[in-house]
Amino acid sequence: MKPFVSIERKRMSSRILIISLLVVFASIFVTSQAADQSKKLSEVFSAADDMAPERIFLAVTAEPATSQAVSWRTRPTSNTLQAQIVASPGGPITEDEATVVKAMVESVVYGDGQTMFHAGVVFENLRPSTRYAYRVGDGKIWSEWNHFRTADDKPVPFRFIYMGDQQNDIKSQWSRVVRDALLKAPDARFIVNAGDLVNDPFDDRLWYEWYDAAGWIFRVIPSILTPGNHDLRSNGADEIWRPQFVLPLNGPSGREELSYFVDYQGVRLISFDGNAFDNEAQLEWLEKTLADNPCAWTIFVTHQPFYSTGSKRDSAERREFIVPLFERYGVDLVLQGHDHTYGRTSKIHTGQIVKPDEPGVVYVSSVSGPKMYKLNRRNRPFMVRMAGYLQLFQVLAVNGDSLSYEAYTADGKLFDAFEIRKTDLGETRLIDRAPKDEHPREEDFYNEDKSRAAK
Numbered sequence: 218m219k220p221f222v223s224i225e226r227k228r229m230s231s232r233i234l235i236i237s238l239l240v241v242f243a244s245i246f247v248t249s250q251a252a253d254q255s256k257k258l259s260e261v262f263s264a265a266d267d268m269a270p271e272r273i274f275l276a277v278t279a280e281p282a283t284s285q286a287v288s289w290r291t292r293p294t295s296n297t298l299q300a301q302i303v304a305s306p307g308g309p310i311t312e313d314e315a316t317v318v319k320a321m322v323e324s325v326v327y328g329d330g331q332t333m334f335h336a337g338v339v340f341e342n343l344r345p346s347t348r349y350a351y352r353v354g355d356g357k358i359w360s361e362w363n364h365f366r367t368a369d370d371k372p373v374p375f376r377f378i379y380m381g382d383q384q385n386d387i388k389s390q391w392s393r394v395v396r397d398a399l400l401k402a403p404d405a406r407f408i409v410n411a412g413d414l415v416n417d418p419f420d421d422r423l424w425y426e427w428y429d430a431a432g433w434i435f436r437v438i439p440s441i442l443t444p445g446n447h448d449l450r451s452n453g454a455d456e457i458w459r460p461q462f463v464l465p466l467n468g469p470s471g472r473e474e475l476s477y478f479v480d481y482q483g484v485r486l487i488s489f490d491g492n493a494f495d496n497e498a499q500l501e502w503l504e505k506t507l508a509d510n511p512c513a514w515t516i517f518v519t520h521q522p523f524y525s526t527g528s529k530r531d532s533a534e535r536r537e538f539i540v541p542l543f544e545r546y547g548v549d550l551v552l553q554g555h556d557h558t559y560g561r562t563s564k565i566h567t568g569q570i571v572k573p574d575e576p577g578v579v580y581v582s583s584v585s586g587p588k589m590y591k592l593n594r595r596n597r598p599f600m601v602r603m604a605g606y607l608q609l610f611q612v613l614a615v616n617g618d619s620l621s622y623e624a625y626t627a628d629g630k631l632f633d634a635f636e637i638r639k640t641d642l643g644e645t646r647l648i649d650r651a652p653k654d655e656h657p658r659e660e661d662f663y664n665e666d667k668s669r670a671a672k
């Protein structure tokens with residue numbers, strides 16, 4: 218037994234030596250591989266930092282059942298900027314099956330002097346009610362694959378989100394609102410944004426905050442954007458708005474992408490640039506767009522309200538120029554921002570509150586960001602719900618002859634609700650479902666006497 222043991226021990230010793238050597242070699246190999254990997258990874262990331270597409274954003278097109286717009290931004294430009302699209306498969310995506318669309322590119326000089334390149338494509342000839350995967354890049358460095366879904370070509374029920382001004386302290390204070398909106402309505406087909414996206418369109422830090430706050434939401438749910446006064450220069454110039462977004466071109470000549478309309482599953486949504494509310498060409502275009510409307514429902518989106526709820530504001534001229542068109546052509550609902558307060562009217566016709574089943578228009582202005590104004594007392598008689606010092610998001614549902622609306626505060630509480638029902642003849646009835654609580658609170662109103670005393 219002994220020799221055997223001794224031989225075995227020798228064998229064991231040599232095995233241990235060999236194994237130890239292998240472990241040492243292996244660990245040296247692994248360490249050098251890891252160092253190599255990390256080097257390669259850091260190279261990839263530094264290249265990606267410069268070249269990676271950022272600020273990827275979907276916008277609803279004029280033909281949402283068969284097309285989809287996407288825009289993004291790059292630091293250096295390239296003549297190979299492009300997007301790829303494929304009907305979403307259940308398994309891994311094969312690049313060879315994707316269709317390539319070459320991007321349009323426009324440069325923008327921001328306030329800090331940096332030149333950035335905004336790219337965009339419109340995917341066309343898509344199938345209705347179909348989920349697609351897309352990515353954007355330069356042919357070498359790509360975004361992740363994202364999904365979107367085309368609209369149905371029939372007026373089937375759907376929901377969407379509507380939000381007022383984001384504007385200030387966007388990353389810190391708006392993130393929770395936009396994210397909760399999506400959690401409340403994960404099936405939302407688009408987001409209506411009533412303008413004042415950022416306080417200063419040339420301040421690139423604010424745009425960074427805006428895209429970062431929404432995260433991937435903007436990459437998977439398209440938006441309908443209406444320009445606010447803060448989104449354009451004070452003279453109405455749009456050096457950043459139009460290069461940055463790919464919006465419908467069916468607006469008035471020379472004002473495309475600022476005013477436009479979208480027909481989405483039985484609803485005509487009209488985005489109207491309220492910064493130029495008295496522009497004649499735009500008013501002519503609006504009348505034509507309202508008169509020639511195949512949809513059962515009409516929703517008008519603009520930034521500046523017709524019945525202001527923000528301190529010291531009024532909009533008599535806007536009412537004079539535009540409201541008669543609403544009443545002539547049967548606009549159902551007007552969605553607005555600008556006043557940094559919440560206000561929702563009863564049905565109004567020719568400047569008077571009317572009965573729920575009489576012809577009339579419901580007006581809402583809301584705010585989703587943290588900038589807050591005091592309430593305006595002037596239009597209080599028109600308001601069913603009114604509030605200051607609340608951030609809100611809204612979820613709307615269209616289901617055949619019913620349009621329902623819910624407004625939620627930033628902490629997720631239902632603040633306002635109503636429904637409009639429509640007959641085949643186009644007659645409507647307003648059904649109020651607003652919760653009963655202490656709003657509007659006296660302390661939220663602008664106090665004219667106090668303000669005078671202070672001066």
Ligand SMILES: [Fe+2]
Nearest residue numbers: 413445446555
């Ligand atoms: Fe505004």
Ligand SMILES: [Fe+2]
Nearest residue numbers: 382384413555
């Ligand atoms: Fe604003």
